[in-house]
Amino acid sequence: MRTTLVFALVVFCCSSLFLSCQDMDDVPTTDNLVVQDFVWKGLNLYYLWQPEVVNLADKRFVNQQDLNHFLTGFSAPKDVFNALLMDKSIDRFSWIVDDYLALEGTLEGTTKNNGLKYALAYKPGSTQELIGYVRYVIPNSSAAANKVQRGMLFYGIDGSQLTLSNYRSLLAKENYSINLATYQNGIIIPGTESIALTKTVLSEDPIFIHKIISKADHQIAYVMYNGFYSAYDTALNEIFATFKNQKITDFVLDLRYNAGGSINTATRLASMLTGQYTGKIFAKQQWNPKINSYFESNNPRALQNNFTDKIDNQAIHSLNLNQIYILTSKNTASASELIINGLKPYLNVIQIGDVTTGKNVGSVTLYDSPTFGKKNRNPKHRYAMQPIVLKMVNATGQGNYTKGIEPDFLLLEKVSNLGVLGTDTEPLLGAAIAKITGVNPMAKHLIVEPTLVPFYENKTPPEPNTMYLEEAPEGILKALD
Secondary structure: OOOOHHHHOOHHHHOOOOHHHHHHHOOOOOHHHHHHHHHHHHHHHHOOOHHHOHHHOOOOOOOHHHHHHHHOOOOOHHHHHHHOOOOOOOOOOOEEEOOHHHHHHHHOOEEEEOOEEEEEEEOOOOOOEEEEEEEEEOOOOHHHHOOOOOOOEEEEEOOEEOEOOOHHHHHOOOEEEEEEEEEEOOEEEEEEEEEEEEOEEEEOOOEEEEEEEEEOOEEEEEEEEOOEOHHHHHHHHHHHHHHHHOOOOEEEEEOOOOOEEEHHHHHHHHHHHOOOOOOOEEEEEEOOHHHHHHHHHHOHHHHEEEOOOEEOOEEOOOOOOOEEEEEEOOOOOOHHHHHHHHHOOOOEEEEEEOOOOOOOEEEEOEEOOOOOOOOOOOOOOOOEEEOEEEEEEEOOOOOOOOOOOOOOEEOOOOHHHOOOOOOOOOHHHHHHHHHHHOOOOOOOOOOOOOOOOEEEEOOOOOOOOEEEEOOOOOOHHHHHO
């Protein structure tokens, strides 16, 4: 992914391409409106739906004084940010934070976390009470140290029953105990055991499981990959080197708990899985009209994400696959969906699991600086935005999956039988192995109804599902000046 693109766009203002930017220099921004001013100008330049938002129009305000008057109508930066977004039915994924240091860590999988990765569902027979169940546990965490296991059920926090009205506040606490429960014949039975958990700063390795499963004449590579974090790209590539040396015959990529991450990392992973398509289009970017026009006129190739054979200066260990099995859930989003959609023109992608989230758009972190990048950030505050700035489509232009990507084989996790991840007795992986080996292959549409239907899933990042661009290298604006 050409991550340099996003900050190059501010050259529009620097080169006087937008009269609106020039006209904002006549009156200084007042101190109490600095963040609000940054919010408007960042969204005016980058927001994907900028032409459709009346108050983001290039000529909406005559001058800075006019803009200042508009901004005084909002008491906080978050208020003006939300007021300038499209309706939630269109934009579910833009957000703003008041501490970009925490945001930067979050986007690379580093959060204050107790290691409990769970989902919440309605307690059977109730419309208010909730039950939680553990999906997996982050290694070296409080949950791991206290022997929390996949499949454990919990009904309460510190003795309080989880409900629709209290679950956010209870689970947001730094330290708490989960009150365990059991499930018998459709009934949740509160237990007496509890497990105390403490949140610490954790960096989650997204490569949760990697192994080779030997079945008959098949060498099946399996990777459970839980986040597209660029810091782990080299480690992932080394795992692919092992797969290549072991001459794997089949590949199962488990993205069921992967809510997304770096577009650049997604492109690299796609390149590891293939190798025979280096230089060809993996995905294409679609920005707002004024930005798209600029790149189409000046550098159209910059709108393409091409398969690559390098991670920086290191060769990618590609597998040259022609077919792949991908496991999904409703939590599969953003960069995970990009992998599925981007590979489809090239590989036979067999998807097993649930319908995905349906996020085909990407964001970038915007800072209050002259370039909206990290350099020369305003030292008076730590606000940053993560607005949606582009839509991603594959090489054939397909990318309209806002309702999610439908699996080839619908198979839902059943809470009463989650199984052990990474084993052939775990239902989703077992189904993929059965399809590969031809032993008891599942029907075209096999639906296993879950005992509990999740409505809330905690994940990293904890904000809306992400597919994002990283910051541009130093000097990009000077190069384009």
